[in-house]
Amino acid sequence: MRDILKNKLHQYISENNPDLLLSLEEKKEVTQYLTEKVNGIESMIQQLQVQTTPAYIIEEMCLDELTKDLRPSRYNYISNILEEDFEFAHQQFQKRGTLLYEVVNILNQCQEAFETFGFTEETEDNRQLRYAVTGIIDKYLSK
Numbered sequence: 001m002r003d004i005l006k007n008k009l010h011q012y013i014s015e016n017n018p019d020l021l022l023s024l025e026e027k028k029e030v031t032q033y034l035t036e037k038v039n040g041i042e043s044m045i046q047q048l049q050v051q052t053t054p055a056y057i058i059e060e061m062c063l064d065e066l067t068k069d070l071r072p073s074r075y076n077y078i079s080n081i082l083e084e085d086f087e088f089a090h091q092q093f094q095k096r097g098t099l100l101y102e103v104v105n106i107l108n109q110c111q112e113a114f115e116t117f118g119f120t121e122e123t124e125d126n127r128q129l130r131y132a133v134t135g136i137i138d139k140y141l142s143k
Helices: 002-016 018-026 030-041 040-052 057-064 074-084 085-097 099-109 113-117 127-141
Strands: none
Touching: 002 018, 002 030, 002 057, 018 030, 018 074, 018 099, 030 085, 040 057, 074 085, 074 099, 074 127, 085 099, 099 113, 099 127, 113 127
């Protein structure tokens, strides 16, 4: 069960938080991170197993808990704005194979905006945040 959760968490991170994955890979801490996260919900796993909860439900509930602090994805947020509002740049980055790195660079530029507006699942539709991020992307692309 723990290996399945680690694999699913790794997959989730690679799809939704590749910036985190890149950072962990640089420090060679991917395995440690995944292990610590899964160990952090050990009591939840045991409790669900004792209750004879089906494995697929345990996996779903545990993955939801494991990814709680990773949602919403800042990477996907920036990537979506880039694709919707800066389509040409998005396509160019894709063609060059640099989309991941460009989005991560833009994300780093947007950290203050995310902190100022308190980026959460409840606030991800905040227009002011979108305007701020769009402005930062525009400035980034004009360099």
